[in-house]
Amino acid sequence: MAEGGHYDIVILGGGSGGYACALRAAEFGKRVALIEKDKVGGTCLHRGCIPTKALLHAAEVADASRESEKFGVRTSFEGIEMPAVLSYQQGVVERLWKGLQSTIASRKIDTILGDGKLISPTSVAVNGATYTGDHVVLATGSVPRSLPGLTVDGVRVITSDDALRLDRVPSSVVILGGGVIGVEFASVWRSFGAEVTIVEMAPQLLPLEDEASAKVLQRVFRRRGIRFELGTPFQSVTYTDSGVRVALGNDKQLDAELLLVAVGRGPVSADLGYEENGVAISRGFVDVDPLCQTSVPTISAVGDLINTPQLAHVGFAEGIGVAERLGGLDVRPIDYDGVPRITYSDPEVASVGITSAQAAGRGINVVEVNYPLGGNGKSVILQTQGQAKVIAEAPSTPGGQPGRVLGVHLVGARVGELIAEAQLIVNWDAEPDDVAALIHPHPTQSEIIGEAHLALAGKPLHFHA
Numbered sequence: 001m002a003e004g005g006h007y008d009i010v011i012l013g014g015g016s017g018g019y020a021c022a023l024r025a026a027e028f029g030k031r032v033a034l035i036e037k038d039k040v041g042g043t044c045l046h047r048g049c050i051p052t053k054a055l056l057h058a059a060e061v062a063d064a065s066r067e068s069e070k071f072g073v074r075t076s077f078e079g080i081e082m083p084a085v086l087s088y089q090q091g092v093v094e095r096l097w098k099g100l101q102s103t104i105a106s107r108k109i110d111t112i113l114g115d116g117k118l119i120s121p122t123s124v125a126v127n128g129a130t131y132t133g134d135h136v137v138l139a140t141g142s143v144p145r146s147l148p149g150l151t152v153d154g155v156r157v158i159t160s161d162d163a164l165r166l167d168r169v170p171s172s173v174v175i176l177g178g179g180v181i182g183v184e185f186a187s188v189w190r191s192f193g194a195e196v197t198i199v200e201m202a203p204q205l206l207p208l209e210d211e212a213s214a215k216v217l218q219r220v221f222r223r224r225g226i227r228f229e230l231g232t233p234f235q236s237v238t239y240t241d242s243g244v245r246v247a248l249g250n251d252k253q254l255d256a257e258l259l260l261v262a263v264g265r266g267p268v269s270a271d272l273g274y275e276e277n278g279v280a281i282s283r284g285f286v287d288v289d290p291l292c293q294t295s296v297p298t299i300s301a302v303g304d305l306i307n308t309p310q311l312a313h314v315g316f317a318e319g320i321g322v323a324e325r326l327g328g329l330d331v332r333p334i335d336y337d338g339v340p341r342i343t344y345s346d347p348e349v350a351s352v353g354i355t356s357a358q359a360a361g362r363g364i365n366v367v368e369v370n371y372p373l374g375g376n377g378k379s380v381i382l383q384t385q386g387q388a389k390v391i392a393e394a395p396s397t398p399g400g401q402p403g404r405v406l407g408v409h410l411v412g413a414r415v416g417e418l419i420a421e422a423q424l425i426v427n428w429d430a431e432p433d434d435v436a437a438l439i440h441p442h443p444t445q446s447e448i449i450g451e452a453h454l455a456l457a458g459k460p461l462h463f464h465a
């Protein structure tokens with residue numbers, strides 16, 4: 001392990017944002033110190049994307065075995081053995097963690113394990129040693145947030161960190177927050193056999209997604225027996241003999257074994273020397289310009305620590321962008337509307353670009369099409385329900401073709417894999433007619449993208465409104 005010293009770049013935090021910056025900077029021949037107090041890979045690898053998706057895959061296997069008779073296959077579903085699920089989940093994480101550590105080492109990046117603190121605009125103190133850099137990148141990420149007066153005890157009132165370590169399937173759970181994390185855990189626990197109720201302040205689940213997607217998700221969740229209270233504030237929680245009693249603003253009370261608090265994540269920026277060294281901060285988030293430069297010329301910041309979408313791939317892109325800027329490349333700001341977003345529940349919800357409400361809010365005239373998955377052969381084979389909604393600029397002349405595709409919003413099993421095509425369409429400013437000319441392989445779910453654009457271009461194939 002290195003013992004202090006001078007580097008081109010010192011990075012504080014080895015999660016998605018920090019390690020992506022380190023890997024890319026090393027490609028420019030930069031000497032990089034990556035300081036991490038826990039494990040490289042951060043939230044995404046150890047407490048986020050990867051372990052939750054492993055749970056969701058186990059949930060899918062449970063549903064497939066429970067529902068196999070629908071396909072003429074006789075199996076019996078005998079239950080969930082949580083320790084075995086956790087060991088599968090941990091195996092996936094360990095394997096990826098090993099791979100990441102060896103990639104970092106192969107690029108000659110010095111990883112320093114320890115709790116770091118910014119002590120000047122160019123240096124970080126760790127384990128009593130000082131690491132100076134021509135540039136410092138702050139990437140200390142985020143941690144689960146709670147509500148005022150709501151104490152997380154990690155036993156009956158838990159966060160996603162605790163939920164990922166739970167070695168039993170709870171009989172019942174109230175989930176506070178119907179955002180991505182709340183919806184994904186609701187999906188997993190329901191598939192594992194729990195009674196689940198989501199409480200959400202906003203009038204829909206996944207408040208950042210298009211209303212049409214949320215409606216489909218809510219319909220399918222209802223059918224799956226997942227309950228939800230929308231437009232409902234949380235009031236209080238008390239302990240009962242068997243768990244918790246959650247009081248809601250609509251005078252309802254919900255009893256459950258556990259309360260999962262999934263009301264968002266707050267940036268890790270306190271007591272780290274940021275403000276003392278001139279780094280401007282708003283509501284805990286480090287302020288940055290469109291190229292992730294902070295108010296201090298020698299300091300940049302990336303990932304969940306800044307007020308941009310809290311997604312691993314956003315952290316990667318910001319980290320890479322900073323490394324390229326410091327490497328002398330002409331870097332373009334990220335267009336955050338063009339970042340794909342996926343909720344990996346059953347059904348999945350995936351989107352890129354703007355929603356209908358955002359289009360209205362920005363005064364953009366649009367045309368839209370909703371293509372139901374019921375018209376798609378592969379989706380019927382999979383017995384999944386959902387839709388593809390595509391939003392494009394309204395034609396500029398009566399009877400003309402729509403302009404650029406501004407948003408694609410998908411719901412259904414496996415649709416997360418389709419959003420990569422949709423992001424090319426949106427980010428390359430394609431028009432429905434351009435996409436309609438492209439042939440999609442049959443029978444695949446990708447045809448829903450083709451069909452929706454054919455319909456928008458005025459030449460629908462398997463579509464009736």
Ligand SMILES: Cc1cc2nc3c(=O)[nH]c(=O)nc-3n(C[C@H](O)[C@H](O)[C@H](O)COP(=O)(O)OP(=O)(O)OC[C@H]3O[C@@H](n4cnc5c(N)ncnc54)[C@H](O)[C@@H]3O)c2cc1C
Nearest residue numbers: 013015016017037042043044048116141303304310311312
């Ligand atoms: C349950 C859950 C599921 C998620 N699922 C997805 C998903 O499917 N897809 C997706 O794109 N995103 C997902 N996310 C979000 C994603 O995990 C984050 O956006 C991403 O991890 C942010 O990366 P980061 O580098 O900014 O921060 P982090 O990953 O939080 O990394 C910050 C790192 O800094 C370290 N650190 C903090 N302070 C110090 C210090 N003083 N000294 C040294 N090291 C320090 C921490 O230990 C940590 O390793 C999920 C998050 C959660 C919680």
